[in-house]
Amino acid sequence: MRTQPSAQPSSGRRVWRNWAGTATATPARWSRPRDEAGISAAVKDAAEAGLTVRALGSGHSFTAAAATSGVALDLSGWTGITAADTATGLVTVRSGTTLRALNAELDGLGLAMANLGDIDAQTLAGALSTGTHGTGARLGGMATQVEALELVLADGSVVTCSASARPELFAAARVGLGALGVISTVTLRCVPSFMLVADERPLPVEEVLEQFDELAAASDHFEFYWFPYGRQVLVKRNNRLTGGDAERGTPVPAALPTWRRFWEFEVMENAGFGTLCRLGRARPRLIPALNRFSSAALSTRTYTDTSHRVFVTPRRVRFAESEYAVPRESLGQVITELRNAVPRLHHPVMFPVEVRVAAADDIWLSTGYGRESAYVAIHQYTGLPYQEYFDRFESIVAEVDGRPHWGKLHSLDSGRLRSLYPRFDEFRRVRAEVDREGRFGNAYLTRVLGAHDL
Ligand SMILES: Cc1cc2nc3c(=O)[nH]c(=O)nc-3n(C[C@H](O)[C@H](O)[C@H](O)COP(=O)(O)OP(=O)(O)OC[C@H]3O[C@@H](n4cnc5c(N)ncnc54)[C@H](O)[C@@H]3O)c2cc1C
Numbered sequence: 001m002r003t004q005p006s007a008q009p010s011s012g013r014r015v016w017r018n019w020a021g022t023a024t025a026t027p028a029r030w031s032r033p034r035d036e037a038g039i040s041a042a043v044k045d046a047a048e049a050g051l052t053v054r055a056l057g058s059g060h061s062f063t064a065a066a067a068t069s070g071v072a073l074d075l076s077g078w079t080g081i082t083a084a085d086t087a088t089g090l091v092t093v094r095s096g097t098t099l100r101a102l103n104a105e106l107d108g109l110g111l112a113m114a115n116l117g118d119i120d121a122q123t124l125a126g127a128l129s130t131g132t133h134g135t136g137a138r139l140g141g142m143a144t145q146v147e148a149l150e151l152v153l154a155d156g157s158v159v160t161c162s163a164s165a166r167p168e169l170f171a172a173a174r175v176g177l178g179a180l181g182v183i184s185t186v187t188l189r190c191v192p193s194f195m196l197v198a199d200e201r202p203l204p205v206e207e208v209l210e211q212f213d214e215l216a217a218a219s220d221h222f223e224f225y226w227f228p229y230g231r232q233v234l235v236k237r238n239n240r241l242t243g244g245d246a247e248r249g250t251p252v253p254a255a256l257p258t259w260r261r262f263w264e265f266e267v268m269e270n271a272g273f274g275t276l277c278r279l280g281r282a283r284p285r286l287i288p289a290l291n292r293f294s295s296a297a298l299s300t301r302t303y304t305d306t307s308h309r310v311f312v313t314p315r316r317v318r319f320a321e322s323e324y325a326v327p328r329e330s331l332g333q334v335i336t337e338l339r340n341a342v343p344r345l346h347h348p349v350m351f352p353v354e355v356r357v358a359a360a361d362d363i364w365l366s367t368g369y370g371r372e373s374a375y376v377a378i379h380q381y382t383g384l385p386y387q388e389y390f391d392r393f394e395s396i397v398a399e400v401d402g403r404p405h406w407g408k409l410h411s412l413d414s415g416r417l418r419s420l421y422p423r424f425d426e427f428r429r430v431r432a433e434v435d436r437e438g439r440f441g442n443a444y445l446t447r448v449l450g451a452h453d454l
Contacts, residue, residue, distance in 0.1 A: 014026075016068075019058070020319065024067070025069060025072075027070065030074060031071055031073050036078075036184050040157075044156040046071040052439060052441050053068070053071045054066050054067070055073045058122050061126070061406075061407035061408070062409045063406065063407055065407055067443070068442050070442075080105070082094060086109055086111060089192070091106065091188050092148075093187075094184070094185055095125035096125070097124050098122065098124075099123075099312075100312075107193065111192060114191045115134040115136050115145070116307075117132050117312075118311070127142055128146065130406040131175040131407070133375065135223040136220055136357065137216040137222065137358075140360070140361040141361065141366055144363070144366075147188065147189050152181055154434065154436070161173060162187075171426075175366045177448070177449070178445075179431050179445050181434060193307065195304055195305065196220075196238045196306075197239050197304045198238050198302060198305070199239075200236045200300065200301045201301075202300070203224075204231060208235060209331070215237075221237070222237055222356075223357070224355050225352040226355070228342040228349055229288040229291040229295070230292050232298055234352075240307075241304060253304050254303065255303055255305050265314055270315075276350075277317055280350045280384070284347065284348055287350050290350070317382075319351055320380050322378050322394070322410055323354075323376065323405040323408045324404050325358070325368060325374070325402065325405070326400045326401075326402045327371055327372070328371075331355065335353075338376075338378075338393065345392065346388055354375075354379075357374050358373050365424075367406075376397065394410065403420050406448070427449075428450065432452070
């Protein structure tokens with residue numbers, strides 16, 4: 001089911017609210033174009049009315065990235081694949097397509113995205129615009145899979161950018177925060193569909209930190225979850241099933257039967273964990289013990305499945321999240337400091353910390369720009385206080401020049417972000433060139449990019 005930004009009547013105006021409930025807005029107007037000409041017309045109409053425009057994705061950013069008091073552009077009627085070349089893997093997709101729908105369409109073509117994040121509710125353009133990523137030491141974030149973009153600019157014109165056509169716009173717009181225009185279509189370089197062998201098992205946190213580089217290098221997709229009062233982490237290693245595995249006689253685990261998928265993903269990891277979270281919210285003093293219980297209950301699981309059925313899991317328990325990309329070599333320092341900090345917090349933490357990796361890339365505002373990254377994501381159950389925890393986390397990652405995920409909670413402003421991104425001023429220059437009047441601005445962009453250059 002597509003998660004839509006909620007639209008409720010409030011003082012006669014529909015309210016937009018994000019998935020986590022951490023951002024709301026009351027747009028002056030809503031527009032739901034069904035074709036590119038409609039997107040272009042909505043942008044021109046907004047200009048005539050002196051309103052700003054924000055394209056909406058699925059509302060899965062924790063920040064107010066999509067929030068607008070101007071025109072909210074709902075792209076849920078602009079979906080599907082428009083062209084696919086199964087020989088090259090190049091697939092052109094309308095920007096409002098959810099990753100779930102895209103994965104299903106790609107299945108039918110024998111193609112797949114090379115890497116994905118944890119969920120598939122986001123729209124393709126929404127996910128790209130904030131730098132959404134999965135994990136894999138040899139792979140970049142989702143935006144590195146983009147070959148070309150079609151954008152509706154502030155004057156309503158439609159332009160294409162790629163490595164050869166308007167390369168600066170391409171370097172900026174692949175992770176563009178919605179600041180440069182409305183992405184109309186995305187051309188992805190997909191790969192032939194593949195199976196992943198998933199291996200999940202608990203290991204002591206010290207052992208994983210000591211061997212982190214080797215572990216990350218040894219798997220196609222490596223990550224771990226750590227309950228911050230516990231001593232164990234859940235290590236997840238997903239590796240592509242190759243023809244060689246069968247030839248070598250390497251045992252390949254079976255797919256999880258439907259009942260077991262339901263039991264483990266829905267009952268244990270969502271309903272069961274949700275019950276523990278509600279208990280923790282009602283009795284916060286129990287949280288460290290519940291957290292240690294969750295850590296001790298981690299168990300081993302191996303299975304094989306179609307790539308996106310391994311990458312993506314249902315997330316029904318709501319939470320607030322912050323995530324920073326840190327230089328890979330500083331992960332040990334960050335986790336050690338977090339381990340010391342969490343027991344001293346006034347408000348205990350219910351949710352695990354997630355650690356992932358990505359290769360360096362060359363996209364101007366990508367959190368992976370120019371450096372190999374470890375991603376550290378912290379979460380708190382919805383309704384529990386998180387500010388003290390998130391502030392402490394930010395002070396830890398600041399020491400190692402951490403870069404915040406653009407779609408997850410953070411407090412940085414343009415002054416600090418300029419020092420973290422070598423191409424920050426070039427991004428601002430391109431933005432000023434393509435959107436002279438700040439048609440695509442909002443309060444979040446003013447904070448993170450600074451006042452619009454005219
Ligand atoms: C449960 C959960 C799990 C998550 N897992 C991961 C994960 O594994 N990895 C990760 O990196 N992130 C993850 N995220 C964060 C999420 O991927 C990003 O915040 C993403 O941007 C959300 O996509 P969306 O479609 O909901 O976009 P929205 O949040 O609605 O919008 C994001 C931005 O994209 C812009 N935008 C949307 N459409 C367009 C368009 N057509 N043209 C131009 N700009 C546009 C919006 O204006 C806004 O600035 C997760 C979030 C949640 C809630």
